[in-house]
Amino acid sequence: MSIAEIKQEIQGMPSKDQDALAAYLTVVRLSRDPDFREELRELKSDTTSESWLTLDELKAKLG
DSSP states (O other): OOHHHHHHHHHTSOHHHHHHHHHHHHHHHHHTOHHHHHHHHHHHHOOOGGGOOOHHHHHHHHO
16 A cells, blocks of 8 residues: 555545554554653553643643
8 A cells, every 4th residue: 555545545534543553653653753652651651640630630741
């Protein structure tokens, strides 16, 4: 399947599926970055409640 065919297929997908695909591709791209992988490892190992965000804080941070 060519990139052009993939793009055409994606255009026909519901927005929700396009968003899920975009999130997946972002994770795939970032996972190739060793610095990102290390930062993610550090974040996952931090279990102190001082590092936690409420849902409202997260929404505000994401804009």
